[in-house]
Amino acid sequence: MQVDPWSLTAIKDYSKLMKEFGVDDFSDYAKKLPNAPLEIKRNLVIGHKNFEKIYECIKKKSKFAILTGLMPSGSFHLGHMSVINQVIYYQKLGAKIYLLAADIETQLTRNISQEQARKIAIEEYLTNYFALGVSTKNLEFYFQSDGPKLKTKEYVNLSKLASAKTTFNEIKAIYGEISPQKLISALTQVADILYPQLEGYKATLTPIGFDQLNHANLVRDLASRMKFSLPSFTFHKLLPGLKGMSSKMSSSDPNNAIFLTDSPKTVELKIKKYAFSGGQATEEEHKKKGGNPEIDISFIYLKTTFEQDDKKLEKIYNDYKSGKLLTSELKQIAIDKINSFLKTHQKNREKARKQVDKLLQKS
Numbered sequence: 001m002q003v004d005p006w007s008l009t010a011i012k013d014y015s016k017l018m019k020e021f022g023v024d025d026f027s028d029y030a031k032k033l034p035n036a037p038l039e040i041k042r043n044l045v046i047g048h049k050n051f052e053k054i055y056e057c058i059k060k061k062s063k064f065a066i067l068t069g070l071m072p073s074g075s076f077h078l079g080h081m082s083v084i085n086q087v088i089y090y091q092k093l094g095a096k097i098y099l100l101a102a103d104i105e106t107q108l109t110r111n112i113s114q115e116q117a118r119k120i121a122i123e124e125y126l127t128n129y130f131a132l133g134v135s136t137k138n139l140e141f142y143f144q145s146d147g148p149k150l151k152t153k154e155y156v157n158l159s160k161l162a163s164a165k166t167t168f169n170e171i172k173a174i175y176g177e178i179s180p181q182k183l184i185s186a187l188t189q190v191a192d193i194l195y196p197q198l199e200g201y202k203a204t205l206t207p208i209g210f211d212q213l214n215h216a217n218l219v220r221d222l223a224s225r226m227k228f229s230l231p232s233f234t235f236h237k238l239l240p241g242l243k244g245m246s247s248k249m250s251s252s253d254p255n256n257a258i259f260l261t262d263s264p265k266t267v268e269l270k271i272k273k274y275a276f277s278g279g280q281a282t283e284e285e286h287k288k289k290g291g292n293p294e295i296d297i298s299f300i301y302l303k304t305t306f307e308q309d310d311k312k313l314e315k316i317y318n319d320y321k322s323g324k325l326l327t328s329e330l331k332q333i334a335i336d337k338i339n340s341f342l343k344t345h346q347k348n349r350e351k352a353r354k355q356v357d358k359l360l361q362k363s
């Protein structure tokens, strides 16, 4: 089984993938972590490597860092929120946050100019991050093409030095055939993930989607050979697109994604027209047989992202399954929830612009 971090395909069998790549089960931590965001509580985050190290830091209140990177390649959608809600959670627990924009990676692998990448990073990602609740306190940000403010040279050299610690055979075993650009992107990401250790953080966590699994494996192989500590990871399932569980939300297919800048009308249209339904073909049949919430995209979005109240979610689940709640009604619940979230969020985006300006002056 192979994952390709640069392609758009959805992952079919997560447990097989986890077994094959030595990813551990996260469910015990998901239960133990206090006040965790829905992504963790409702089992979107299902795997980890070495999370015990981070859990110890949380328990003992010792220092740890979160390192996360954003790929500035398109519009910000619900899927991108899964990472950032976790980052906000750990930041509130006291973690130092390292955040980078992978503008080298977008130039190399997506053919997006540096100027364009910066614009997308600011307008789409950073503005949404702050609007969602990331704080500028205890946060360091850099573009890959600049490197971090401190130890810039060490960072730049790190990806080059990493190349001496691997072989083409190993790279092929991890990634399959890859181009020189992709290899450079992967080694740059290795430097990103190890960088907080240069600033003295020996316990670091990178929350990522399973599409990034290869990078996690590479950096962990290289870390020990380069005399670094092993970085920890959590892995979340990729949020499905509107068209169904076997699709992945992505910026390149607007009819399969909900963007955080979508208008209420657009959201309504997208859910009504595209959101895959687990309901029956006719109302009569639905009332008799009931629907399947597990594959119903409106339900999935409520579960993973929008319905905070466990009891309400359970009621929706049961009513839909029994056929009492119709598809059109379930869709309306989702539309209302998403639109009320977006209304507040889009207002918060205005305030967030000031925070972005401040951050960019600082870095």
Ligand code: TRP
Binding pocket: 067, 068, 069, 070, 071, 100, 102, 105, 188, 189, 192, 193, 206, 208, 212
């Ligand atoms: N490759 C990541 C993506 O496609 C972006 C990225 C670059 C990243 N460096 C990172 C993610 C370090 C996590 C940690 O989204």
